[in-house]
Amino acid sequence: MTINVMELVVLACFVLAVLSLLVLVYLSYRYLEFIETMLSNSSFVVGNKNLYSRAGLIGRVMRICTVSILLTVPKLFVYRGLVDSREVDRFPVAMRCVLVVLWNLMLISFLIFICMSE
Secondary structure, three states, X not given: OOOOHHHHHHHHHHHHHHHHHHHXXXXXXXXXXXXXXXXOOOHHHHHHHHHHOOXXXXXXXXXXXXXXXXXXXXXXXXXXXXXXXXXXXXXXXXXXXXXXXXXXXXXXXXXXXXXXXO
């Protein structure tokens, strides 16, 4: 019973996706309120907070993931009028980088895992 390279890549992608999700879960418990106050004039963030606030762990993860998506493509959300561009510009750069990198890492790892698994 040997593991070939393809199986190793699939396993690595799965592990990366799970680790990214776990870090996002931690960030949702530690920093979600701070993040949402930084984007308090955003109808998108306020709407998601109202929608998912009573959903427990899944709701917190959904809220932090939607903020990560917002920070990944902010021009789209500004264009649609869902977020104030000044709030996005004032958002802490380090936190923005962490959220964007984690979201993209989780997304890409999961997509590779799905595409390569049989």
